[in-house]
């Protein structure tokens with residue numbers, strides 16, 4: 001059996017995800033003399049890229065102003081402000097174009113490869129890395145990191161006992177692996193949300209913000225939304241604790257979802273974690289409408305003579321609220337006509353429409369994009385080079401850092417940007 005990786009390297013990159021690959025490509029292209037190795041614990045690289053965006057890979061977002069772009073990051077926005085002036089979505093679009101991958105923009109700003117296949121992105125990165133001379137070892141897990149007395153790092157990795165390209169077929173039924181030492185002058189950690197690597201980083205002296213989920217749906221059981229799965233409202237305002245978000249809202253079998261809820265879950269990720277995912281939620285079904293103006297509109301509805309004998313339940317006062325939802329929100333009034341509604345009931349209805357109280361009972365799964373917040377504390381990293389302030393010659397990129405974005409391509413963009421900055425510094 002050939003021992004593939006016990007040689008000395010200039011740069012080892014732990015993690016063959018988008019951040020690791022982009023960093024490897026950038027530094028190898030800048031300085032072709034460097035011996036660059038990516039170690040990837042699973043049997044294939046870029047696994048998340050392949051499953052991302054429902055198999056289409058939402059590569060980035062068509063937002064080209066760094067100041068605006070950072071508003072999509074509940075954590076990391078401040079640090080990324082400068083980073084995005086160096087490498088931002090427009091640079092990523094150009095980079096892919098220069099590598100024969102054309103991107104398209106959907107109406108909501110999300111950008112995908114025109115092929116609508118995430119394999120286009122993964123293949124482009126793999127091919128470019130290969131052409132730049134980057135070596136990649138799959139089935140290879142970073143186990144231990146030690147600073148060498150003479151500089152650089154001594155690593156311990158566990159490697160599948162067979163050549164990675166045939167590892168899968170040969171290791172069926174076997175679980176052979178061996179632990180190997182490895183030396184490198186510089187180390188980039190790009191292992192995503194892997195909890196074991198975070199422990200290694202902690203052992204090196206870094207602080208870790210505890211990981212908690214971000215981007216999830218809310219479990220809500222309430223008769224006002226019962227049986228309405230699939231009903232959507234175009235523009236609502238939702239508030240939890242001190243956080244308010246707005247956008248479309250979708251009622252699901254388990255509760256509430258849609259962009260407004262996902263954004264709230266991301267900005268309120270730590271608060272909701274501390275509250276064990278039980279919290280009150282205020283919903284303004286009418287988005288920007290205030291109670292007084294809603295009351296006025298309801299009163300006009302009541303006073304309009306043609307409405308006097310029409311049922312409240314089947315005659316919504318606001319076209320933006322679907323009839324089925326309106327029916328359930330007005331259920332407390334009973335079977336009354338508009339002409340018979342009392343002043344107190346009108347006020348209660350206005351209250352219900354602009355500040356309906358619901359109870360979040362737990363967190364659901366947002367299958368499109370699963371993201372955790374938490375990771376390496378950002379104040380311990382130089383965002384010009386992605387180099388550690390704590391350990392010499394150590395670098396970070398991607399989701400291993402305490403950065404997370406909203407859904408829409410922002411999470412990949414922070415990986416591209418931090419990967420590019422790290423690769424730039426390593427290559428120079």
Ligand SMILES: Cc1cc2nc3c(=O)[nH]c(=O)nc-3n(C[C@H](O)[C@H](O)[C@H](O)COP(=O)(O)OP(=O)(O)OC[C@H]3O[C@@H](n4cnc5c(N)ncnc54)[C@H](O)[C@@H]3O)c2cc1C
Pocket residue numbers: 014015016017018019020039040041042045046047048049051052053054057058059060140141142143190191192193194196197367368369370371397398399400408409410411412413415
């Ligand atoms: C289902 C899903 C869909 C998504 N869709 C989108 C989308 O469309 N757009 C978007 O912007 N974001 C999306 N995301 C988020 C996005 O995938 C991540 O933000 C991004 O992959 C982070 O990149 P990364 O390189 O930092 O980490 P990762 O992609 O997680 O890569 C890290 C790599 O390191 C490897 N690794 C871990 N520990 C070790 C170790 N000890 N030794 C060696 N290797 C190790 C892992 O196996 C992994 O391959 C999605 C996420 C999921 C789960």
